[in-house]
Amino acid sequence: MRTVDLSLATWRKSTHSNQDGGACVEVSDDCVALVPVRDSKTPHGPVLAFGESGWASFVSALRDGALDA
Template sequence: MRAIDLSTVTWRKSSYSNQDGGQCIEVTDDFPAVVPVRDSKAPHGPALLFGASAWASFVTAVKSGELPGA
């Protein structure tokens, strides 16, 4: 897999993140095939890359309550 430059992307915080700064993730929608995800408390740290279809399945499962603790 080739490297993806994330230095100029626009990140958005998850709507499921709480306001006190705990347990927050950020994602960017700037790539059609992958969804980069990072910890909002460590914006200069690494990002995980998920395939777009895998990420869509995860979001659907969270929204429907299929995941324990979600």
Template sequence: MRGIDLRAASWRKSSYSNSDGGECVEVSDDFAPAVPVRDSKVPDGPVLVFPAPGWSSFVSAVRDGQLRD
């Protein structure tokens, strides 16, 4: 996943982000087959880039409640 230029990325806040300004995760859909993820409170900070199938599995697990304590 090296070499992705994120300067022109369009970001959207995850629907699972907290609505009161905390725990805000943003993702970009511009780079298939990769999914860049960042903290919306630190837009110039680090970005994690996941393979699309791995990100999809993670989102499904969150949606299904599999990652709860």
């Protein structure tokens, strides 16, 4: 397991996040080959980290509707 220092990371909120404070996902573009993701409601909480290709596949599947219920 690799430890990544995210103390200086710049976070951006997903354009699909709810403006009422719910369903807020933030990602950071500051890491090489890694995409950290967190819940904006708990900024000091856990962070999930995905490889760039895995994240790109996930975002593409969302855009294509492949994950719709």
